[in-house]
Amino acid sequence: MPNAKTVKDYIRTIVDFPHEGIMFRDVTTLFADPRGLRLAVDQLLHPYAGMEIDKVAGLEARGFILGGAVAHQLGKGFVPIRKKGKLPGKVISEEYQLEYGEAIVEIHDDAIAPGEKILLVDDLLATGGTAEAGIRLIERLGGEIIGCAFVIDLPELGGRKRLEALGMDVHALCDFEGA
Template identity: 80%
Template sequence: MDSVKDYIRTIPDFPHEGIMFRDVTTLFASPRGFRMAVDQLVAPFAGQRIDKVVGLEARGFILGGAVAHQLSTGFVPVRKAGKLPGAVIGEDYTLEYGQARVEIHDDAIAAGERVLIVDDLLATGGTCAAGISLVERLGGEIAGCAFVVDLPELGGRALLERLGMPVVALCAFEGA
């Protein structure tokens, strides 16, 4: 297998009929594939000042922790509402089937810190846009947004780029 994309399996009709689910757990299970993905997520940001890596729940935690380790920086989780102890700030966002909310500790990012946001998959961009808002509300600056998979037809990259965000995706799949 020569590329990150080769390690990702597709599961038809999950979680709903007509959806082609891009399963990165097969990538994570392969030592070579996982190393390749982390190295490629880190490469565009090597040499830049990155103070924190923010991982979006849940697979962003796996990738974000590994990326933070490679960049020798801290890791901050952005979680679903009600999952973090202590004082938090939250952001609501729209899903294709309703509303959701993510939260971050209110002291997780200091003003002026440069933050890299990491997740496994970029679809509509709603979760990442909410994460960007949280970081910026705390005074952080976004260095970039990095993903393993982009689903371009769902418009997430376009949304993030309209927000002025640098976007890195290791591979793309057509369709939803």
Template identity: 80%
Template sequence: MHVQKPAQKTVKDYIRTIPDFPHDGILFRDVTTLFADPRGFRMCVDQLLAPYAGMRIDKVVGLEARGFILGGAVAHQLSTGFVPVRKKGKLPGQTISQAYTLEYGEAVVEVHDDALQPGEAVLIVDDLLATGGTAEAGIRLIERLGARVVGCAFVVDLPDLGGRKKLEAMGMDVHALCAFEGL
């Protein structure tokens, strides 16, 4: 008798979808279920950094807030430093700021002005790529400090919102572990 092995789970299989959150009509892609599962989280971190194996990466930049969880784990695996890009007013030292547009208005992110050195190679990490506004702001901050972005790694891409196209038009290498259609 032949016993069929269960199909290998993918990162996408660990992500929970919550309808109508935070607003009606939105399908929220909840990565906390991925983070909570040890196999899923390990798979996620390994796959995020795989395309960059063997490349010089001096720092990993994580975008607020879930990018901190992922970026810290990726930086640990790469044995490199981690730099947070935070919402305005959250960092205690001298910062530089970058505004970006939201669906309704504008937001600002900041990084410490001494967090990166000119010429450093930086990998940006976040959980989700939607419109690309936060990632674009992070890229602008990194470049203003004289560092260069070698890649942008995300768990989820929402291609219908155009973020990947925006970042690729900026010359960025974009890596996403999975995609979900729609909002």
């Protein structure tokens, strides 16, 4: 019997995208394969089995795919954390730094009730800036983050350390060296 595939085996690398020198880790190949997607969702959930989770929050955009699947598997609601100007209705915003400027993410101001336990999900943890902004939004609404789950960690960029310094439990299914 051939060796079983890992989540990492389903992820392709695209060289020099979106800029020269970048090794883009493309999870669309993981999502396109039913076994790969199932494996990723199951493994994202595994460390939180038996824990109380009220909602799953996903960071735009690939975190929506994963977070929605995780929420479905748990039988819980899903909360999108989106780029500025994409959500209708009343929102709260959080600005964060990118290597080339600033960005803003938003969440509906009624998406999370005080005391709700939230699992934050995204595809990639790099510097941790987007995830930290999402954490701050959830906490401003009174949510308690029980964990931050990612498919890929890029350890050299320091995102895990950044989130752990905030007291977050960080779970990643695989890591890749380099940026």
